[in-house]
Amino acid sequence: xxxxxxxxxxxxxxxxxxxxxxxxxxxxxxxxxxxxxxxxxxxxxxxxxxxxxxxxxxxxxxxxxxxxxxxxxxxxxxxxxxxxxxxxxxxxxxxxxxxxxxxxxxxxxxxxxxxxxxxxxxxxxxxxxxxxxxxxxxxxxxxxxxxxxxxxxxxxxxxxxxxxxxxxxxxxxxxxxxxxxxxxxxxxxxxxxxxxxxxxxxxxxxxxxxxxxxxxxxxxxxxxxxxxxxxxxxxxxxxxxxxxxxxxxxxxxxxxxxxxxxxxxxxxxxxxxxxxxxxxxxx
Amino acid sequence: xxxxxxxxxxxxxxxxxxxxxxxxxxxxxxxxxxxxxxxxxxxxxxxxxxxxxxxxxxxxxxxxxxxxxxxxxxxxxxxxxxxxxxxxxxxxxxxxxxxxxxxxxxxxxxxxxxxxxxxxxxxxxxxxxxxxxxxxxxxxxxxxxxxxxxxxxxxxxxxxxxxxxxxxxxxxxxxxxxxxxxxxxxxxxxxxxxxxxxxxxxxxxxxxxxxxxxxxxxxxxxxxxxxxxxxxxxxxxxxxxxxxxxxxxxxxxxxxxxxxxxxxxxxxxxxxxxxxxxxxxxxxxxxxxxxxxxxxxxxxxxxxxxxxxxxxxxxxxxxxxxxxxxxxxxxxxxxxxxxxxxxxxxxxxxxxxxxxxxxxxxxxxxxxxxxxxxxxxxxxxxxxxxxxxxxxxxxxxxxxxxxxxxxxxxxxxxxxxxxxxxxxxxxxxxxxxxxxxxxxxxxxxxxxxxxxxxxxxxxxxxxxxxxxxxxxxxxxxxxxxxxxxxxxxxxxxxxxxxxxxxxxxxxxxxxxxxxxxxxxxxxxxxxxxxxxxxxxxxxxxxxxxxxxxxxxxxxxxxxxxxxxxxxxxxxxxxxxxxxxxxxxxxxxxxxxxxxxxxxxxxxxx
Numbered sequence: 001x002x003x004x005x006x007x008x009x010x011x012x013x014x015x016x017x018x019x020x021x022x023x024x025x026x027x028x029x030x031x032x033x034x035x036x037x038x039x040x041x042x043x044x045x046x047x048x049x050x051x052x053x054x055x056x057x058x059x060x061x062x063x064x065x066x067x068x069x070x071x072x073x074x075x076x077x078x079x080x081x082x083x084x085x086x087x088x089x090x091x092x093x094x095x096x097x098x099x100x101x102x103x104x105x106x107x108x109x110x111x112x113x114x115x116x117x118x119x120x121x122x123x124x125x126x127x128x129x130x131x132x133x134x135x136x137x138x139x140x141x142x143x144x145x146x147x148x149x150x151x152x153x154x155x156x157x158x159x160x161x162x163x164x165x166x167x168x169x170x171x172x173x174x175x176x177x178x179x180x181x182x183x184x185x186x187x188x189x190x191x192x193x194x195x196x197x198x199x200x201x202x203x204x205x206x207x208x209x210x211x212x213x214x215x216x217x218x219x220x221x222x223x224x225x226x227x228x229x230x231x232x233x234x235x236x237x238x239x240x241x242x243x244x245x246x247x248x249x250x251x252x253x254x255x256x257x258x259x260x261x262x263x264x265x266x267x268x269x270x271x272x273x274x275x276x277x278x279x280x281x282x283x
Numbered sequence: 284x285x286x287x288x289x290x291x292x293x294x295x296x297x298x299x300x301x302x303x304x305x306x307x308x309x310x311x312x313x314x315x316x317x318x319x320x321x322x323x324x325x326x327x328x329x330x331x332x333x334x335x336x337x338x339x340x341x342x343x344x345x346x347x348x349x350x351x352x353x354x355x356x357x358x359x360x361x362x363x364x365x366x367x368x369x370x371x372x373x374x375x376x377x378x379x380x381x382x383x384x385x386x387x388x389x390x391x392x393x394x395x396x397x398x399x400x401x402x403x404x405x406x407x408x409x410x411x412x413x414x415x416x417x418x419x420x421x422x423x424x425x426x427x428x429x430x431x432x433x434x435x436x437x438x439x440x441x442x443x444x445x446x447x448x449x450x451x452x453x454x455x456x457x458x459x460x461x462x463x464x465x466x467x468x469x470x471x472x473x474x475x476x477x478x479x480x481x482x483x484x485x486x487x488x489x490x491x492x493x494x495x496x497x498x499x500x501x502x503x504x505x506x507x508x509x510x511x512x513x514x515x516x517x518x519x520x521x522x523x524x525x526x527x528x529x530x531x532x533x534x535x536x537x538x539x540x541x542x543x544x545x546x547x548x549x550x551x552x553x554x555x556x557x558x559x560x561x562x563x564x565x566x567x568x569x570x571x572x573x574x575x576x577x578x579x580x581x582x583x584x585x586x587x588x589x590x591x592x593x594x595x596x597x598x599x600x601x602x603x604x605x606x607x608x609x610x611x612x613x614x615x616x617x618x619x620x621x622x623x624x625x626x627x628x629x630x631x632x633x634x635x636x637x638x639x640x641x642x643x644x645x646x647x648x649x650x651x652x653x654x655x656x657x658x659x660x661x662x663x664x665x666x667x668x669x670x671x672x673x674x675x676x677x678x679x680x681x682x683x684x685x686x687x688x689x690x691x692x693x694x695x696x697x698x699x700x701x702x703x704x705x706x707x708x709x710x711x712x713x714x715x716x717x718x719x720x721x722x723x724x725x726x727x728x729x730x731x732x733x734x735x736x737x738x739x740x741x742x743x744x745x746x747x748x749x750x751x752x753x754x755x756x757x758x759x760x761x762x763x764x765x766x767x768x769x770x771x772x773x774x775x776x777x778x779x780x781x782x783x784x785x786x787x788x789x790x791x792x793x794x795x796x797x798x799x800x801x802x803x804x805x806x807x808x809x810x811x812x813x814x815x816x817x818x819x820x821x822x823x824x825x826x827x828x829x830x831x832x833x834x835x836x837x838x839x840x841x842x843x844x845x846x847x848x849x850x851x852x853x854x855x856x857x858x859x860x861x862x863x864x865x866x867x868x869x870x871x872x873x874x875x876x877x878x879x880x881x882x883x884x885x886x887x888x
Contacts, residue, residue, distance in 0.1 A: 167729035172686055174708045175746055175796070176716050189733035232709070 013266030021258025029074030036068040040225040048234075048241035060234050060244040062223075070247055073225035076257070077214075080141045081206040087145035088206075089199050092152020097183045099153065100160025111157065114150035116232060122147040122209055130218045140219060144206050155198055159191035198261020207256045227252050285514070287806035294322040297346070297498030303357030305339050305348060305844045311568050313339050313352055320399035321498040321515070324466070326489065328501045328509040330545070331519035331584040331865070332811035334565045340466050340519070343503045343732075345382050346374055362465040364868050380410040383459035385427060385469040389451035398478040399454055400439035403427075403461060410462045416799070426461040430454075430487055448675075453487065460491055467492070470502045477674040478837060482881035496797040504812060506549055507883035512532055518542045521566050521576030524595050526634045528604040534885055535795070538606045548816040550840035552867060553886040555837045557844050560817035564781055575608070583610050638830050639798055640665045641686070646695035647855075648681055654669060656681050656855045657695070664763075665799065668832040669861070670824075670842040672878070673852035681855070685801045686833065699800075717747045718794035725806040726785035730777040735764070737789050743795050766821060773783055773879045783814035790821065801825065804835045819845055839882045851875050 014043065036052075038044055041064060049059040049231045057066035099110040108195070122144075128142040163169065213219035214228025222229060227248035234244035303317040314336035321327045329337045333571055342348060344359055346366045359366050361381050368379060378384075393402060405421045407414055414422065427434040430453040443451055447522040452472055459467050469488065473481040492499045503509050509516055509530070516533045518526040518541065526539040537543045544561040563580040574589040575581070581588065588610060595607040600637060639662035656678045662667050671679040685693035688708030697704040699718065703712045723729040730739055737759050744751050744758055751758050760770040766787040772881040777785055786806060803822060807815035824847060826832050834846055842849055842863060849866045851859040851874065859872040870876045 167725065168731045169721040170689055170723075171721070171792070174689060174716065174721055175743065176708060176711065177711060177742075177746060185734075186731055190731065238748060 003231065011222065012269055014263050016268065018258050018261030018263075018265050022262055025074065025255040026078060028071070028076040028251070031255075032074055036065075036071040038065040038068040040064070040072040041223050042068070046051050048237040048244070052242060053245060054246070057243045057247055058241045060230065060241070061237055061253055066230075066244045066245040069230060070227070071250065072139060073227050073230060073248065074251065076220055076224075076226055077207065077210050077228065080137060080144070080210050081203060081255075083204045084141040084144035084210075085148065085199060085202040088148030088202060089152055089195065091145065092149040093156050095149070096153040096281075097160050097187060100157040101164055101179070101183055101197025103161075107156030107157070109155060114153045117147075117150040118154075120147075122205070123212060126209065126213060127218055128215070130213070135218065135221055137220070140210070140213065142208040142210055146263075147209075148202050148206070152195075152198065152202075156191065156195065158210060159194060160187055163187050163190050164262065165222060177180050197263055197267035200259055201218065201265060204256045207259065209254060211252045226247070288839055294324055294496075297321055297323040297362060297496075298500070299358070299360040300340075301358040301360070303340065303343060303359065304355040305343055305352055307352050307568065311414070312522060313568060314343075314573070315517075316620055317500070317524060319517060319524075319527065319652065321466070321500060323496040323498050324452055325514045326492055326499040326512055328503055328513035328516045329514055329519060330509055331507060332504055332545075332565055332813060334521070335519040335521040335565070337502045337519050338470060339522075341470050341500060344466065344468050344500060345378050346386055363375050371727070375411070379459075379464075380462050380879075381404060381464055381467045382468065383462065383464045384457050385452075385459050386465065387471045388475050389448055389455055389472075390443075390475070392455055393451055395443055398440050398442055399446075402454065402458060406458055406461055406540075408776055417813060422461060426457040429460060429491060430457045430735050431483075432457065436591050439881055448476050450482075452476060452484055454469075456487065456490060458477050458485070460495070460497070460695065463495060464497060466500070466501070466857045467496045468500045471504065471861075473508065474503075474505070478839075478878060478883070479674060479881045481508070482511075482883070483658075505883065506534075506545060506812070507885050514780070518545065521571055522568075523576060524605075525577065526604075526606045527595065529682050532602075532604045536604075538604070539577075539608050540581050544580075544695065545812060549885060550816070550819065551845040551884050552843050552882045553884050554840075554880065555843065555864075557823065558606045558819060559818035559821060560815075561813035561830060564783065564814075565811070588882050594667040594677055620744055624729055637664045639663060639698075640700060642698040643686065644683075644696045644698070645691060646685055646697070647676075648684065648685060648693040650681075650692060654855060656685070659695070659855075659857060661829050661850060661860065663833065663855070665831055666826060666829045668826050668846045669833060669844035670849045671833060671835045671852060672837065672839065672842055674837060674853070674878075676765070677852040678855040679852050682852075683721070683804055683833055683835050685798075687719060687802055688716070689721070698721045713747060717796040718799045718800065720796050720798040720800070721802045722786070722789050722793055722804065723804045725809050726776065726782050726806075727777075727809070730785060730788050730792075732777050735774050735776055736780075736791075739788065739792055740773075743792055747796055758795065762795045763788075765794055766791045767817075781814075782810050783817065785815075786810060786818055786819070790818075790825075794825075794859075798830065800831045800833065804839070807841065808836075808838070815841075839867065839879060840884070851878070 002116065028260050032263045044065045045059045045063050047059065047061055047063045049055065055065050057070065060066050060069065075140045094108050099107040130140060133139055164236040169182065169186055172186050191250055210219060211228030214226050215232045217232060220226035221228050222233065229246040233244050238245055298321040301318050301519065304315050305313045307313060317340055319327065324474050329340060331337045333710050339348070339352070343354055346354070346359065346369065348354055355369060361377065364381070366374065366377055368381065374761050400423060402418060403426060407419050407422060423439070426435040432450060432453050436495070446454065473484055477486060485508065488499065491497065499511060501509070513530045516528060516530050517524055518539060520541045525534065526537065526542045534540065537546055549557045549563060552709065560581055560674065566576060568710045574591060575593050578584045578588040591609070593607045593609045595605045597605040622832055628652065641663040643662065643769065644660050646659040647654065659682055671682060673679045681690060684690045685706065686697065689712055690708065691707065693706050697706065699715060704715060710715060740759050740762055741752065743757055763770045763773060768784060768791065772780065779808065807818050810818065819841065822832060836842060846863050849860060850857050851872070853874050859875045861865065864876065867879060868881055
């Protein structure tokens with residue numbers, strides 16, 4: 001509880017700015033569809049009209065209202081990035097804890113598999129799966145999550161290995177505590193800090209990855225509104241009607257920046273909390 | 284000044300510290316009003332427990348402070364040069380050349396990636412750039428000879444990890460002496476070493492200081508070591524000098540109540556007395572009041588001790604003995620060290636006819652293909668305290684871990700109350716596993732930092748005795764009371780507690796399992812002397828209540844004060860075993876004799 005309080009009553013400008021940006025984008029994405037003056041696919045004017053009364057950001061390559069499409073187009077990238085980061089974290093942490101604690105054969109199998117996956121660049125891996133299995137949004141989110149898993153396994157395993165050398169883990173072993181209890185109650189809380197920081201980084205990556213996918217035409221399918229997709233759709237009109245591209249790019253960048261700042265701010269804050277908790281044995 | 288040291292008139296003043304104050308950046312004082320001098324060729328010991336400021340003073344002698352602290356004022360004159368006034372470049376030239384430093388932990392103080400030769404050559408290159416290759420080589424060989432290390436090429440090309448702890452420490456000594464400094468600062472250089480190695484290293488330090496007329500400042504928490512090496516001693520408490528005296532005077536007539544307490548708290552191999560703890564904890568930086576820092580723990584404290592800070596006053600003009608206490612007894616009593624010959628009265632008598640609680644038969648273990656335990660057999664009765672003694676690598680911890688079920692490579696058989704006991708902790712039923720509890724050396728690592736004391740204790744209770752959880756509040760309070768802790772600390776996290784308190788919590792966690800055997804693995808070696816005495820007292824009282832104890836230690840003083848029987852181990856074998864007083868007073872094996880001779884003691888024999 002105390003830790004959570006410390007978090008949010010923060011005088012750390014990185015966290016504050018990150019929190020502000022992230023929550024603004026979240027609000028925009030969630031409430032957007034209700035606030036939009038037009039439907040996402042409604043043609044309101046000629047193609048690539050410049051901003052004017054009634055159409056604040058002009059129109060896109062089909063004559064749809066850019067402002068309305070921006071408001072409609074945030075939700076998928078926001079939920080998909082959050083879901084894939086969280087899912088990737090959970091899967092990776094479970095496997096990493098198991099690998100780091102049980103060691104031996106289990107560890108080797110998990111680590112080798114993870115290393116094989118790590119050899120593929122995230123984008124290639126996701127493109128491969130999407131082109132084989134289709135563009136269902138859940139499928140994309142899960143694929144992005146799986147692309148994250150090997151990294152999380154590596155991180156968690158290393159942390160678990162170092163924590164399991166500590167004597168309180170040996171005490172738990174000696175008392176014959178069930179394994180799940182040792183993993184979840186003794187080890188996990190002690191490695192949560194770096195994992196949370198990593199989660200922040202993963203959020204930023206997944207924003208970039210998902211919008212990249214949409215831009216490449218493998219993500220959200222037209223005619224649905226999506227920030228990444230809008231950049232692709234309107235790239236022909238960059239010189240005529242730049243707002244149709246710059247606004248979605250700006251929002252993607254702000255979301256990635258916000259989550260990144262948040263992650264780094266938390267990271268610094270956590271490491272500072274840890275510093276003050278480290279026990280000095282001698283003066 | 285109170286620094287008239289009566290020594291050979293030709294000895295020159297090598298180090299002079301005047302009114303040194305070091306504070307945190309927010310102004311909180313760490314050490315105040317420190318003045319002393321050291322003559323060339325002499326060794327001054329700075330003695331104190333955690334938080335006394337001894338390391339702060341030691342590093343200030345090199346004009347260095349830890350992060351967040353600064354030297355407020357004062358003078359540190361090394362061979363007439365005030366190092367606190369120097370600029371960065373001048374300071375760089377003085378450090379390592381005029382004043383050198385020997386750090387505490389030799390295994391982390393040497394760069395693992397460079398050879399011994401490069402270590403020494405680097406120092407020479409920085410401070411004696413004029414030397415050619417041949418002169419450099421001669422200088423390196425000479426430096427290694429001085430610290431009694433081999434000096435052939437094969438040795439020079441080794442890396443630090445290929446050396447033993449004692450050799451690493453000697454390399455550090457060579458690094459410090461090679462530039463012929465006027466002052467050398469040694470920060471607990473032997474704490475990480477075995478007694479035998481320590482004895483030899485101390486001898487080398489003393490010899491080198493005398494031979495080259497180097498003034499040494501020796502920081503330590505171990506009074507027995509100090510007695511062995513120092514000419515003068517400063518006892519520090521709470522960042523101030525409590526007492527300053529020649530070593531002989533301090534050990535024969537300690538005057539400050541803290542010095543007396545400290546001496547009484549040391550378990551000594553030649554004393555049959557039980558060490559007496561100093562009640563309470565050392566004050567934190569912020570909680571130091573206006574009066575005497577020691578007042579809250581002082582038995583002699585009077586009302587005025589609370590309000591006025593005692594000045595460091597010399598006893599008389601001709602004596603080099605000064606004390607900061609306003610309440611000295613008119614006739615300071617000589618410290619009486621009783622050397623009884625019979626067993627100490629408090630020793631627990633063990634009935635001979637009892638069935639053994641634990642039997643260890645033909646225990647062996649290997650590590651990395653090397654056998655570390657060879658055919659160990661012994662037994663332990665209920666209520667008995669057995670000490671496992673030996674140097675590092677002797678196998679004492681391996682034995683205790685095997686009994687606890689923590690050694691996967693162990694072979695042999697264990698019997699507990701006559702029944703066979705599985706060698707792996709996981710193979711033991713709860714009925715067995717709660718009876719054997721293990722306390723670890725490092726209290727800072729043996730509690731989960733994310734769990735409060737209450738959670739730690741209740742997790743254990745939930746595991747073994749779920750029915751007791753009904754009155755969990757009482758269970759926790761009773762457990763803490765049993766180890767003399769205030770039940771109000773139950774909701775603290777480990778980081779909020781001191782080392783002594785943490786070790787008590789570890790013991791409390793073991794006790795809620797209702798064990799009949801407690802394995803204590805060097806449980807006091809990370810603690811201060813005064814706290815150590817209190818933990819030993821607690822262990823002793825648990826034993827009186829019928830608990831059997833296996834006490835792993837390398838400190839023979841502790842063995843004398845706490846154990847009933849001793850096993851002496853060397854290279855994984857039992858070399859000698861027997862009743863404690865017989866074994867320590869009439870050792871039969873040369874190895875035991877050597878251990879006993881090398882154990883530092885505060886008693887002259």
